[in-house]
Amino acid sequence: xxxxxxxxxxxxxxxxxxxxxxxxxxxxxxxxxxxxxxxxxxxxxxxxxxxxxxxxxxxxxxxxxxxxxxxxxxxxxxxxxxxxxxxxxxxxxxxxxxxxxxxxxxxxxxxxxxxxxxxxxxxxxxxxxxxxxxxxxxxxxxxxxxxxxxxxxxxxxxxxxxxxxxxxxxxxxxxxxxxxxxxxxxxxxxxxxxxxxxxxxxxxxxxxxxxxxxxxxxxxxxxxxxxxxxxxxxxxxxxxxxxxxxxxxxxxxxxxxxxxxxxxxxxxxxxxxxxxxxxxxxxxxxxxxxxxxxxxxxxxxxxxxxxxxxxxxxxxxxxxxxxxxxxxxxxxxxxxxxxxxxxxxxxxxxxxxxxxxxxxxxxxxxxxxxxxxxxxxxxxxxxxxxxxxxxxxxxxxxxxxxxxxxx
Numbered sequence: 001x002x003x004x005x006x007x008x009x010x011x012x013x014x015x016x017x018x019x020x021x022x023x024x025x026x027x028x029x030x031x032x033x034x035x036x037x038x039x040x041x042x043x044x045x046x047x048x049x050x051x052x053x054x055x056x057x058x059x060x061x062x063x064x065x066x067x068x069x070x071x072x073x074x075x076x077x078x079x080x081x082x083x084x085x086x087x088x089x090x091x092x093x094x095x096x097x098x099x100x101x102x103x104x105x106x107x108x109x110x111x112x113x114x115x116x117x118x119x120x121x122x123x124x125x126x127x128x129x130x131x132x133x134x135x136x137x138x139x140x141x142x143x144x145x146x147x148x149x150x151x152x153x154x155x156x157x158x159x160x161x162x163x164x165x166x167x168x169x170x171x172x173x174x175x176x177x178x179x180x181x182x183x184x185x186x187x188x189x190x191x192x193x194x195x196x197x198x199x200x201x202x203x204x205x206x207x208x209x210x211x212x213x214x215x216x217x218x219x220x221x222x223x224x225x226x227x228x229x230x231x232x233x234x235x236x237x238x239x240x241x242x243x244x245x246x247x248x249x250x251x252x253x254x255x256x257x258x259x260x261x262x263x264x265x266x267x268x269x270x271x272x273x274x275x276x277x278x279x280x281x282x283x284x285x286x287x288x289x290x291x292x293x294x295x296x297x298x299x300x301x302x303x304x305x306x307x308x309x310x311x312x313x314x315x316x317x318x319x320x321x322x323x324x325x326x327x328x329x330x331x332x333x334x335x336x337x338x339x340x341x342x343x344x345x346x347x348x349x350x351x352x353x354x355x356x357x358x359x360x361x362x363x364x365x366x367x368x369x370x371x372x373x374x375x376x377x378x379x380x381x382x383x384x385x386x387x388x389x390x391x392x393x394x395x396x397x398x399x400x401x402x403x404x405x406x407x
Contacts, residue, residue, distance in 0.1 A: 009121065009132045013114065013136035014142075026165045026247060028234070038366070042097045042359075050101065051351065053105060069180050071113060076177035086099040108343065134258075137262060145252060147249070220391055225345075225350025228285065236251075242299045257309045257313070258316055262320065265320065275400070279395065281318030
């Protein structure tokens with residue numbers, strides 16, 4: 001029985017991140033091809049806006065009224081309909097961006113819902129969750145390879161510059177929507193409890209989890225996502241500038257390394273504990289941006305590849321460790337709220353501010369030109385490197401939680 005549940009959870013994670021990876025890693029290239037090159041930071045802005053709204057779904061709907069698997073199904077089916085319609089709006093930039101906003105309002109709540117559903121059916125989160133979550137990484141890898149190599153042949157040109165990735169994500173969302181109805185029943189954990197505005201915002205979880213170390217973790221999670229936005233937004237364009245093609249496939253190097261580190265996470269947990277897992281994750285972000293900056297002027301591609309490959313440590317050691325940390329601190333009654341609050345702080349507020357800052361910095365370098373020079377790319381990448389280094393120092397100095405690390 002448990003093996004069957006784990007298999008379904010693995011399929012859930014695979015499709016969940018296949019959908020995101022299919023369009024997210026190529027949207028800037030598509031928008032540039034459609035004459036929206038100066039607006040490429042907006043998809044990475046509406047995505048965080050949707051993450052900020054996500055707790056309303058998680059704290060009110062999933063935790064209180066409806067089974068989690070049914071909420072997941074409905075959101076993915078609605079998202080599919082929107083995403084399949086978005087390419088028809090490409091000639092109208094404002095409508096196109098608003099269409100992506102509506103889609104992300106459907107998708108972003110499903111991140112926290114998928115995690116809380118998985119945690120509900122696992123006995124040992126530290127050992128079992130990485131093995132389930134690694135299928136999400138595999139989904140992202142398959143999406144990137146499919147976009148660059150399969151869709152290229154189907155459309156007869158470079159797929160990243162066409163609507164094919166968006167349409168592929170829309171079809172995958174439709175399939176996942178129907179699949180979610182087959183997931184193990186996950187009842188609303190806070191059913192019957194009084195509904196308040198504070199509980200909808202996740203304040204119940206905030207009060208329960210509230211402590212000095214948790215506040216440091218939450219603040220650091222918010223701050224580190226500000227420079228992270230630069231990676232998601234502009235790596236696509238940077239790869240083209242240093243002479244690399246097959247952008248979506250190249251970026252899957254990060255997910256390949258993510259698979260390895262995900263499987264090794266139980267070992268690292270035992271040796272490092274929560275604090276140093278998070279420290280190593282943030283340190284990898286500093287190193288990634290430094291490699292991009294150092295490799296830019298002379299197009300040193302091994303540095304660029306190494307920077308992308310560091311994504312495994314960046315993501316696993318920070319985001320997955322953070323999700324497990326929050327779950328360990330939560331009670332079942334606020335598990336959905338707590339995961340939603342983490343999504344709000346990271347993918348929401350942090351990425352929203354980061355996307356706008358990165359967009360302004362990029363456009364400041366760009367001026368009236370159509371692309372950055374290699375020297376400008378070097379200057380651009382040093383900015384998030386310095387910011388991430390500051391956050392790393394803050395967290396390392398202030399975070400101490402004996403309740404999870406015992407030290």
